[in-house]
Structure formats: structure tokens, C-alpha cells
Amino acid sequence: MVLSKEELWQIKGGSISGTVIEAAIKVVNVIYNLGRTLGSSIWRVVNKNYCKPY
Numbered sequence: 001m002v003l004s005k006e007e008l009w010q011i012k013g014g015s016i017s018g019t020v021i022e023a024a025i026k027v028v029n030v031i032y033n034l035g036r037t038l039g040s041s042i043w044r045v046v047n048k049n050y051c052k053p054y
Contacts, residue, residue: 044050
């Protein structure tokens with residue numbers, strides 16, 4: 001089946017692509033890691049558990 005240029009322009013996109021899903025997962029992972037790091041830092045400040053130099 002051969003489509004003309006006009007018919008090709010009429011084609012609508014499909015559902016969400018794998019690239020979009022992968023990018024969304026990476027964003028969620030970055031937010032999760034930032035939250036974990038920030039929470040750990042707050043926890044260390046509250047408990048006065050700092051890294052002590054030798």
C-alpha cells in the first residue's frame with residue numbers, strides 16, 4: 001500500500017511513545033533522589049550527626 005503525501009499528513013500520532021515514558025521515569029527518579037538527599041540532610045542536622053574531621 002502506497003500513500004500519497006496528502007494521506008501521510010493526515011495520519012494522527014499514536015499513543016505515548018517509549019521515549020516519553022522513559023523521560024518521565026527519569027524525572028520521577030531525580031525528584032525521588034533529591035527528596036531522599038534533602039530528607040537525609042535534615043535528619044542529620046536535627047540529630048546533630050555531622051561528619052567529623054579527623
